[in-house]
Amino acid sequence: MANMNSLKVTLLIFFLCCSLQTFCQITNPRTLSDEWSEYGIGDPYIFKFRGKFYLYCSTRDDQSGVKCWSSWDLASWTYEGLAVPASLTTSKGAYAPEVIYWNGTFYMYTSPAGNGHYVLSADSPTGPFSLQTANLGHSIDGSVFIDDNAAMYFTNAGGSGIQGSTMSSPLLIGSATTLSGANLNGWTEGSTLFKRNGTYYLTYTGNHVFSKGYRVNYATATTPLGSYTAAANNPVLLNTEGTFFGLGHSTSFIGPDLDSWYITYHNLLGQSSIVGPNRKLNIDPMGFNGDRIQVYGPTNWTQPTPALPTCYDRFDRTDIGSNWTNINGGTWGIYNQELMWQDTKTTATWYKQINTATSAANYTAEFNMKEMGRGANAARFGAVFSYIDENTYGTALLSSYDNTLETDIKVNGTSIGVNAIALPPGYDYQKWHVIRVEKEGATFRIYIDGMLKSTRTANIATGGKIGVTTYSDHADFGYTAFSNKVNGSGVFSFYKPVPGTIPAVHYNEGGEGVAYHDLSAGNTGGRYRTDNVDIRDCEEGGQNIGWNQTGEWYNYNVNVQAAGPYHLGLRYATTYTACKLRVYCDGADISGIIAIPATGALTTWRTAVLKNLQLPAGYHTLRLETVEGEFDFASLKFETGSTIVPSGADNFDAGNFAALWNYDNGPWGVTAAKAGINGFGKRTMGHVGWTDYTVEADVTCPSSGNGGLIFRTRNPAAEQFGQSTATSSDYQQGYYAGIEAGGIVFGKENYNWTTLAYKSQVLTAGQSYKLRAVINGADIKIYLDDMLTPVITYTDPNPFISGKAGLRVHAANMTFDNFNISTDTGTGLLNCKVKN
Incomplete structure (x- = not known):
């Protein structure tokens, strides 16, 4: 290699950066030079040519041309100018431009102002691209995938889900069909199709760019345009509160180390004062466990710079x-x-x-x-x-x-x-x-x-x-x-973000005594990795560490967002014997010995929650040790904890909502010392780190629709700009217990609806009922008026770990009173004011 002294210095700096993480860091969201003013970088697309990465984004609605940046490392970006010249009038407001390279030519696909797709071509990734086709139709967000047999496919947005088409050449797009299983219950956009280890992955976004609940889901199939199955761990990108929200329109690609996958997406700052949405660029690592995608994000704090090749x-x-x-x-x-x-x-x-x-x-x-x-x-x-x-x-x-x-x-x-x-x-x-x-x-x-x-x-x-x-x-x-990475091994020793989820099989590299301690020879399950760690196929998808026995342990590198308490949700399965475990951070015991109950079979999975583990900020190594017994485990999910005792109340006597409410959407109001709403809406109070508590309110039964309590809720969002209010009624991650004329409904919402239980009971429209939910670990009890006998008792084998509490109404006209959150799990009425 030429100027080898220079290269050795470059490599030395790189290796030093990898060992001294604090000197090699990047932070989302990112601001690049020459972004569109008050429009930023939206709908980002990144692809690689000859080792260098090229980034394109949507063009501000009142401007023409397509901007391009380049980077060797995904950290430092150089503005390359307009890849499509502004003189090309059909490029005005060019939405979601994507580029492929095929047989010597670069092809760009874009939908100017959303009015059908055009194909442009160039001899260089930086252009100049020139127009090659007339308007080929198809809705926005076109993306091209080339299969192993060189067959080409085109996907784009649709009102009932992602649309897919075959392509007879880079310049010809066939008729579209709606792809089964690739939808977000309505308008779905921002698709990317790729293939890995024989599985086709389709990522997609919805429902509206101005919704804080804009998010990324994915589905898998055995053929490019075949029947897709939505993943159980959707959504893979979502955050709605704070200043980092509206995450979506992603593309996925292999990073600088030739092995690790990354996902790029934008976050929403708000509506531009000029025109359109104002957005920012984000890039996060992405790992795989079987055919499951694990996005190591979303992150908006300092992360390690992507690794370069060896x-x-x-x-x-x-x-x-x-x-x-x-x-x-x-x-x-x-x-x-x-x-x-x-x-x-x-x-x-x-x-x-x-x-x-x-x-x-x-x-x-x-x-x-x-x-x-x-x-x-x-x-x-x-x-x-x-x-x-x-x-x-x-x-x-x-x-x-x-x-x-x-x-x-x-x-x-x-x-x-x-x-x-x-x-x-x-x-x-x-x-x-x-x-x-x-x-x-x-x-x-x-x-x-x-x-x-x-x-x-x-x-x-x-x-x-x-x-x-x-x-x-x-x-x-x-x-x-x-x-020296292959088939996704680049994420094993990567410093994984906390909060976040870590697949158990993504333990560190380094071998016996360094990355893990395993007491049996070989990989008993024979899956995923070639270490002595025993790994098998998991009933819930992907692979898990199995036959984990007393004295064994596993190390995981983590990057903790901020010092403080974190809950650890351990997804595990045992036989009929309870087990004990312990968690260390950099060698220090942070959990003590924790007992986890038996699940009854190694095929019966539960979540054990280790509450409020104190973690320091920055880069650290966690160790999970089995102290007693034997269990399998599949993942470690870290959520922000809280040592604040759950409490909060509002009786609405002041004629308005108390300052404790920290999220609301819908036409809420306070009249005659009661909160009321006609239609759809949600309100929340409390801290996302709360786990076990009691929430209750006096709820007036509606004549139609339903309403009631939400608890352990995170990421609430609302519809925006025309998206169905009814659809966004389920825009949260948490539990809901409500009443309607026919009884009590209880279920989970994960930007969809799953009924967990229903109690038929004749209720009188206009009558007020005391509705209470008591949450303790995976056990949830719902009471109605009678505080001695629950109307619904439910144990969730895969519970939400923590979250806020509040109110929710779905297509109903109703009122609420005496809302209260406490740690009282008894059956008597709480000490709060009761009104007729």
């Missing part, structure tokens, strides 16, 4: 340098930031340049290349990987004559056999293409231009080197790199 070369110099070893000669040089071979093309010799850095046994590598001209029909150029010596290495070679990708691996002088894979007709080898190699154990997965084309098996147990090669060919090679 070794990389941008060829941004004039000489090759000492970090490349020449094999068999040839005339090599660097020109225009490209490694070039300029020898006679008729020479029948395999010329190689091999990097001197050695990878780990498992790694991911990337090679960018193009052909300048071939000598004979047998000409080949391509990538070398897992290079030990001339007897042991792999190759992924391109043949412009045969229009093929050829893969082979030689071990101790013996080839496993050439696999020649036909590439799409018309493939232009004199344009840039990227080869990607993933080595995991004895398996090699080889991609070209993002398409998985070859999976080979060869026993190369150790690390090796990477390089490039030519045979009777003149080729140029661009950005080349490898990372």
Whole structure:
């Protein structure tokens, strides 16, 4: 690598940054240079070409052109100017521009002012893009996906869910159908389709950009336009209170380390005083557990800078340098930031340049290349990987004559056999293409231009080197790199945000005695990772740590937002024996010994809540230790806690709402010392960190619709700008117990509705009833007038951990009085004023 001293300094700085986290940090939301004034960066889209990332965003409604930024590391961004010139009148208010690279050409898809889609093209990711089609129709937020067989698909927003179409070429979009299972109960937008390990993932956003409840969900399928199944852990991005809200319109991509996935999205500042929404850019890591996505966010506090590859070369110099070893000669040089071979093309010799850095046994590598001209029909150029010596290495070679990708691996002088894979007709080898190699154990997965084309098996147990090669060919090679991460392992030792959720199988790297302590040999379940930790498929999706026994422990790196109390919801399963565990932070016991009850079977999952663990701010390592017994566990969910005793009341005698109320939506009012509403609405009081408490109110039964109490509620939101008020009635995450003319309804809301129980009972419209909910761990009791006998008793196997309390009304005209929150879990009436 050229100017190797400079590169070594760069790498040294990088490694120091990784070890001294405080010096390498970024913070959401981000402000970039040359953003649209009072419009910011909305609908962000990021893609990579030759190792560099390019960012595009929506154009302010009264402006033309599309802005572009570039970055090598997702942290520092350079403004590249208008990729689409402002003189192109059809680019006025260009919504959600997205760019793909295909066979030498960059194609942009955008819907100016939401009036149908146009396709533009350019020879560079920074443009200038020029118009290539007339208006192709389709609603806003178009996105293109290219499958392994080069088939192209187009998705866009729709009133009943995401729309999907096949594409016969980058310039032609077929008719659309609504994709089953990919909807948010109404208008759904901001889709991205990608494929990982054979599963198709579709992320999508809704319902309205001006709603604080704008959020990201995802669904999975076995075919690109097939029937999708919404994920159980939706939404994956949501936050409605404070100054960080309205999160959505995401795209997903692999980051600088070649392995870790990231998600970019915007947050809403509010409505611009000029035109449209004012938004900001955000980027957070994204991990996988089986086919489950885990977004490590949303975050709006300092996070580690994304990791770079273990070794990389941008060829941004004039000489090759000492970090490349020449094999068999040839005339090599660097020109225009490209490694070039300029020898006679008729020479029948395999010329190689091999990097001197050695990878780990498992790694991911990337090679960018193009052909300048071939000598004979047998000409080949391509990538070398897992290079030990001339007897042991792999190759992924391109043949412009045969229009093929050829893969082979030689071990101790013996080839496993050439696999020649036909590439799409018309493939232009004199344009840039990227080869990607993933080595995991004895398996090699080889991609070209993002398409998985070859999976080979060869026993190369150790690390090796990477390089490039030519045979009777003149080729140029661009950005080349490898990372000692593969198949999502980049998130294992990443400092995961708290509050947030950590899959149990995302424990640290480092092995026995460093990252974990396991008392049995091997991975009993044989899933996910190759350590001695026992991992199996989980009944609830993904994988979990299993057969966890007394004395075993697991470490997790975390990045705590602020010092204070946090609740830990441990998702676990046991047999008929209760267990005990303990949590450490940087070696200090922060929980004491905690007993968790038996669940009855390793297939019966429950959530144990460890309340108010005190955590310091910043970067730390948590350890979960089994003190006694055996249990499986699937995830660790951290939520902001509170040591404030739950309390609060309002009898509305003052003629208005007390200052304790901290969220409301809907046409609420106070008349005759009672709170009232006609329609839809919610109000909350208290702290999101409250877990166990009692909430009650006097509730007047409506003649239609229903209303009552909400508790352990987080992220409440309302409809905005035309979105159905009825739909947004369920915009919260928490429980609801209400009354209606036919009885008592009880359920959960997670931006949808799930009935947990219903008690049929004739209630009289206009009559006031005392409604009470007592919440203790996973146990919830609902009382109506009779405070001795609950009308509903329910144990939730997957409870919401904590949240505020309040009132909710759904399509009803009704009043409330004597609202009260306390820690009184007895059956007598609380000490509060009662009015007729």
